[in-house]
Amino acid sequence: GQQVMQIPQYQHVQEGEDFTTYCNSSTTLSNIQWYKQRPGGHPVFLIQLVKSGEVKKQKRLTFQFGEAKKNSSLHITATQTTDVGTYFCAGYSGGGADGLTFGKGTHLIIQP
Amino acid sequence: NAGVTQTPKFRVLKTGQSMTLLCAQDMNHEYMYWYRQDPGMGLRLIHYSVGEGTTAKGEVPDGYNVSRLKKQNFLLGLESAAPSQTSVYFCASSYGQGPYNEQFFGPGTRLTVL
Numbered sequence: 088g089q090q091v092m093q094i095p096q097y098q099h100v101q102e103g104e105d106f107t108t109y110c111n112s113s114t115t116l117s118n119i120q121w122y123k124q125r126p127g128g129h130p131v132f133l134i135q136l137v138k139s140g141e142v143k144k145q146k147r148l149t150f151q152f153g154e155a156k157k158n159s160s161l162h163i164t165a166t167q168t169t170d171v172g173t174y175f176c177a178g179y180s181g182g183g184a185d186g187l188t189f190g191k192g193t194h195l196i197i198q199p
Numbered sequence: 200n201a202g203v204t205q206t207p208k209f210r211v212l213k214t215g216q217s218m219t220l221l222c223a224q225d226m227n228h229e230y231m232y233w234y235r236q237d238p239g240m241g242l243r244l245i246h247y248s249v250g251e252g253t254t255a256k257g258e259v260p261d262g263y264n265v266s267r268l269k270k271q272n273f274l275l276g277l278e279s280a281a282p283s284q285t286s287v288y289f290c291a292s293s294y295g296q297g298p299y300n301e302q303f304f305g306p307g308t309r310l311t312v313l
Binding site: 093096117118120128129130131132135175177179181186187188189190191192 | 240243257258301
């Protein structure tokens with residue numbers, strides 16, 4: 088079945104440093120979504136990418152979808168303490184009504 | 200609007216006991232999902248529903264049953280709980296087909312099976 092791998096599992100950064108998490112799929116994706124989960128909270132939708140090579144920005148967050156639609160990345164510039172949490176990618180291969188396949192997430196830990 | 204709500208928030212069961220988790224949404228969403236989240240495993244889909252009266256199996260359906268008798272409610276049942284079902288359970292809903300639309304998650308139910 089479809090697998091979505093996400094690296095790294097944990098990332099420690101100093102406040103103000105940049106952060107990147109990578110997502111790779113075993114199959115070509117129709118679309119990919121990104122979610123953020125604060126400690127003790129629930130996943131919250133950030134963005135969806137659909138087109139090959141697509142790049143979207145939300146303030147300090149930049150999301151990319153690979154040309155082959157098999158990988159994606161989330162980059163945060165100049166991290167802040169409010170960025171703490173786990174970032175999940177979730178991909179869909181299409182062809183049916185099945186749900187998203189989530190990566191295992193990247194835990195972002197920020198040291199002040 | 201309350202969004203997606205889940206009851207209960209916490210529950211402790213003994214092996215072999217049964218229970219039902221309730222998910223309710225007030226956004227008139229067609230699609231509803233049940234996920235479980237385990238440390239280091241991300242979110243895994245248990246069952247989902249594409250509309251009132253319909254249900255389908257996800258990635259990890261064994262040991263669980265679901266019902267969608269009303270559009271706004273999605274119930275997850277454990278008939279005979281096992282320690283392997285200790286997890287945090289999240290319900291989610293979406294306006295259209297979940298894989299192509301934003302999913303709204305509930306606050307979660309933390310279940311411990313002893």
